[in-house]
Amino acid sequence: EVQLVESGGGLVQPGGSLRLSCSASGFTFSTYAMHWVRQAPGKGLEYVSAIDNSGHRTFYADSVKGRFTVSRDNSKNMLNLQMSGLRPEDTAVYYCVKRPSYSSGWYYDYWGQGTLVTVSS
Amino acid sequence: QTVVTQEPSFSVSPGGTVTLTCGLSSGSVSTTYHPSWYQQTPGQAPRTLIYNTNTRSSGVPDRFSGSILGNKAALTITGAQADDESDYYCVLYMGNDIWVFGGGTKLTVL
Numbered sequence: 001e002v003q004l005v006e007s008g009g010g011l012v013q014p015g016g017s018l019r020l021s022c023s024a025s026g027f028t029f030s031t032y033a034m035h036w037v038r039q040a041p042g043k044g045l046e047y048v049s050a051i052d053n054s055g056h057r058t059f060y061a062d063s064v065k066g067r068f069t070v071s072r073d074n075s076k077n078m079l080n081l082q083m084s085g086l087r088p089e090d091t092a093v094y095y096c097v098k099r100p101s102y103s104s105g106w107y108y109d110y111w112g113q114g115t116l117v118t119v120s121s
Numbered sequence: 122q123t124v125v126t127q128e129p130s131f132s133v134s135p136g137g138t139v140t141l142t143c144g145l146s147s148g149s150v151s152t153t154y155h156p157s158w159y160q161q162t163p164g165q166a167p168r169t170l171i172y173n174t175n176t177r178s179s180g181v182p183d184r185f186s187g188s189i190l191g192n193k194a195a196l197t198i199t200g201a202q203a204d205d206e207s208d209y210y211c212v213l214y215m216g217n218d219i220w221v222f223g224g225g226t227k228l229t230v231l
Contacts, residue, residue: 037222044210044222044223044225045159045161045167045210045212045222045225046222047212047220047221050218057218059218059219095166095167105157105173105176106155106157106214106220107155107169107173107214108157108159108167108169108212109169109172110169111166111167111168111169112166113166114166
């Protein structure tokens with residue numbers, strides 16, 4: 001069974017930093033691209049960042065580019081999101097999301113339960 | 122800036138049929154955007170319903186179907202049930218690892 005478990009959320013002051021992690025199990029982690037998607041309270045879903053299966057290629061939404069860094073440790077089945085220069089508008093539930101194989105198409109097949117990040121003084 | 126459009130809200134009677142759409146602020150949605158659809162109930166993570174325009178994800182009832190209608194992607198629910206009351210999001214893949222979510226549609230079954 002595929003499981004994605006996020007951790008690291010919490011309350012942080014504006015301008016602060018936070019590191020989110022996602023522990024993956026139930027599949028061969030190193031084979032699949034992974035994404036972060038967030039949802040502000042009462043709002044819709046927003047793509048944040050992506051990383052290919054090897055970790056060599058990373059991508060970011062314009063709203064977080066230069067402030068967030070995505071990485072992965074395939075030996076530990078872990079996905080990370082280092083967030084710095086946090087702003088109140090970054091307040092959201094952050095979901096770790098799995099992509100299927102590249103040949104299967106461009107969509108998300110599994111979602112974690114999310115971790116809440118609150119940016120406030 | 123590309124904006125993916127969805128109806129903010131929709132209502133359907135139990136047993137009825139409803140079609141939610143996913144469009145572009147400029148241009149038409151086609152299969153090349155690989156539209157996918159996700160269902161989310163309050164306090165829960167999204168669930169994958171439809172991918173590659175019209176393929177149902179494992180375990181999704183066949184009352185959910187996806188298509189291209191005119192210049193938009195569409196999610197049709199046939200024979201709506203009470204537990205279909207959820208938020209529905211579409212995502213379009215724009216290429217170059219750019220993914221854009223629609224604003225979501227809040228579906229009420231009453």
